[in-house]
Amino acid sequence: MSEAPALAGLQGWMQAALLDAEVAAVRDHVHGDNRLTAEARLGIYASAYRQRLVECLRDEYPVLAALAGATAFDLFAQGYVAAHPSQSYTMYDFGAGFADYLDAVRPAGSPHAVEAIPAALARIERARAEVHRAEGVEREATATETGLDPLVAAMLGLTVYRLPDSVRLLVLPFDCSATLAAGVEEEPPPLPQPVPSLLAVARAHYRVECHPLEPWQYDWLVDLPGRTGGDARIAAWLPRAIGQGLVVAC
Amino acid sequence: MPVQPRLGLPNPGDGVGLREVHYAYLMATPPEAWGVDWFEIVSENYLDNRGYGLRVLEHVAAHRPIVMHGVSLSIGSTAPLDYGYLGKLRDLAAAFRPLWISDHLCWTGIGGINSHDLLPMPLTGESLDHVADRVAAVQEFLGRPLILENPSSYLQFRADQMPECAFLARLAERTGCGLLLDVNNVHVSATNHGFDPLAYLEAIPAEYVVQMHLAGPSDFGTHLIDTHDKPVPEAVWALYARAWAHCGPVATLLEWDADIPPFEDLLVELTKARAARAEAALV
Numbered sequence: 313m314s315e316a317p318a319l320a321g322l323q324g325w326m327q328a329a330l331l332d333a334e335v336a337a338v339r340d341h342v343h344g345d346n347r348l349t350a351e352a353r354l355g356i357y358a359s360a361y362r363q364r365l366v367e368c369l370r371d372e373y374p375v376l377a378a379l380a381g382a383t384a385f386d387l388f389a390q391g392y393v394a395a396h397p398s399q400s401y402t403m404y405d406f407g408a409g410f411a412d413y414l415d416a417v418r419p420a421g422s423p424h425a426v427e428a429i430p431a432a433l434a435r436i437e438r439a440r441a442e443v444h445r446a447e448g449v450e451r452e453a454t455a456t457e458t459g460l461d462p463l464v465a466a467m468l469g470l471t472v473y474r475l476p477d478s479v480r481l482l483v484l485p486f487d488c489s490a491t492l493a494a495g496v497e498e499e500p501p502p503l504p505q506p507v508p509s510l511l512a513v514a515r516a517h518y519r520v521e522c523h524p525l526e527p528w529q530y531d532w533l534v535d536l537p538g539r540t541g542g543d544a545r546i547a548a549w550l551p552r553a554i555g556q557g558l559v560v561a562c
Numbered sequence: 563m564p565v566q567p568r569l570g571l572p573n574p575g576d577g578v579g580l581r582e583v584h585y586a587y588l589m590a591t592p593p594e595a596w597g598v599d600w601f602e603i604v605s606e607n608y609l610d611n612r613g614y615g616l617r618v619l620e621h622v623a624a625h626r627p628i629v630m631h632g633v634s635l636s637i638g639s640t641a642p643l644d645y646g647y648l649g650k651l652r653d654l655a656a657a658f659r660p661l662w663i664s665d666h667l668c669w670t671g672i673g674g675i676n677s678h679d680l681l682p683m684p685l686t687g688e689s690l691d692h693v694a695d696r697v698a699a700v701q702e703f704l705g706r707p708l709i710l711e712n713p714s715s716y717l718q719f720r721a722d723q724m725p726e727c728a729f730l731a732r733l734a735e736r737t738g739c740g741l742l743l744d745v746n747n748v749h750v751s752a753t754n755h756g757f758d759p760l761a762y763l764e765a766i767p768a769e770y771v772v773q774m775h776l777a778g779p780s781d782f783g784t785h786l787i788d789t790h791d792k793p794v795p796e797a798v799w800a801l802y803a804r805a806w807a808h809c810g811p812v813a814t815l816l817e818w819d820a821d822i823p824p825f826e827d828l829l830v831e832l833t834k835a836r837a838a839r840a841e842a843a844l845v
Contacts, residue, residue, distance in 0.1 A: 319686065323640055323681075326681065341719055343717070343718045343720060345756070348716075348754075348784050348785055350717070353717035354717060356717075361679055365678065397675045401606060401676060402606045403678055450617070515613070
């Protein structure tokens with residue numbers, strides 16, 4: 313009686329078959345029958361592997377999927393699945409590199425070229441996914457709750473502010489606000505406009521929102537933690553920024 | 563020493579999986595009106611999650627027992643155990659005090675890759691030794707018995723030396739791990755491989771069974787796939803009745819992970835379990 317193939321060898325063979333759609337020696341390792349051949353049985357796992365990860369990306373990038381259409385999005389997604397197999401215990405991590413991948417594989421050219429739109433949209437949608445799960449401001453006592461009016465505190469420079477974990481600041485070559493507003497309701501949503509934009513993705517009351525920023529707002533946020541520095545515009549804007557979950561008092 | 567039924571673990575009754583589509587319903591509905599005895603969470607959905615999901619889990623766990631059910635332990639992999647992952651699992655368990663922690667008899671990848679699929683184990687003596695060693699290590703790390711589920715499978719290796727039910731029985735007896743008997747998976751695998759599902763059930767040592775899963779698969783003509791997107795079919799209810807007669811009473815959980823219906827519809831499906839158990843009493 314021949315010795316059974318070692319476990320490590322069989323797992324190495326099967327993983328290679330799943331990742332590379334390599335079908336060599338299937339019948340040496342897998343039973344087939346009159347209903348399903350050995351190749352068809354292995355194929356169930358191989359197709360499920362790709363389909364699961366493509367669906368994961370489709371769920372995380374719904375606006376990009378709506379804008380690109382099913383065929384183009386699946387091409388993006390399948391390319392990413394092939395180039396970047398998951399290396400995490402959670403599928404949540406899988407899509408983290410999708411925007412960088414889309415940037416890397418697009419034709420070289422202007423950052424405002426239409427080919428750059430998928431990566432820009434993907435950065436926003438990834439930020440939304442990260443903010444959704446991040447430590448937010450919901451459990452923190454606000455300045456108001458501690459008895460200090462945020463506007464007064466800001467104007468007097470009494471409070472140090474910081475960026476919560478549930479905020480992402482983005483510099484984008486496109487204005488995607490109309491695209492995001494249309495979301496997945498319109499098929500396809502309007503194309504982003506090739507206008508540089510600054511965006512904050514933040515969460516308040518467990519709702520994730522995108523907030524367009526003025527340059528002075530972005531510059532202040534990106535330099536946090538800090539105080540208002542006596543800037544009246546910042547002080548006047550702070551109550552709204554706090555309400556949007558963009559900043560929190562240290 | 564004789565093994566206690568369910569390894570001495572409780573029977574919390576009938577439960578459902580905690581899924582994001584039901585968060586709003588559960589947060590808006592008084593817990594006394596939820597209509598389920600307990601919830602099973604997918605552990606990985608709450609590791610590193612500091613968002614609304616965690617808030618909902620805190621609320622749910624304050625009112626019902628929970629069980630942590632994982633998909634990335636990869637207990638059968640020849641890659642080293644991921645103690646970073648296990649540490650997070652242990653931390654989550656410390657925070658939410660689940661009745662037990664379960665995963666699957668499978669491997670998910672090697673060489674740092676996770677396929678996020680429950681890949682089938684070659685059912686060999688070598689595999690049994692390997693998995694038993696890892697189960698012992700995980701149980702020591704977690705400080706509690708690990709509960710392992712029989713997966714649905716679509717292929718069998720030529721290297722196999724024993725049926726899956728015998729593999730699970732030996733594993734449980736060697737390591738003291740518990741078993742999560744997924745009745746739908748027995749139905750799916752029995753259909754796909756042509757074995758007798760009743761013989762499979764009879765070969766499972768009843769005292770190690772801590773929980774049962776119910777779900778609806780998809781029929782592709784030549785085979786079934788474990789899609790968790792349909793009502794439980796009659797064949798699975800019949801098998802559940804036989805499983806209950808063999809190893810009940812144990813916790814029962816309805817799984818529904820795609821095309822998930824409103825929470826109230828899950829309850830309607832779950833109530834069918836009672837009728838099946840009544841039938842089991844007549845077996």
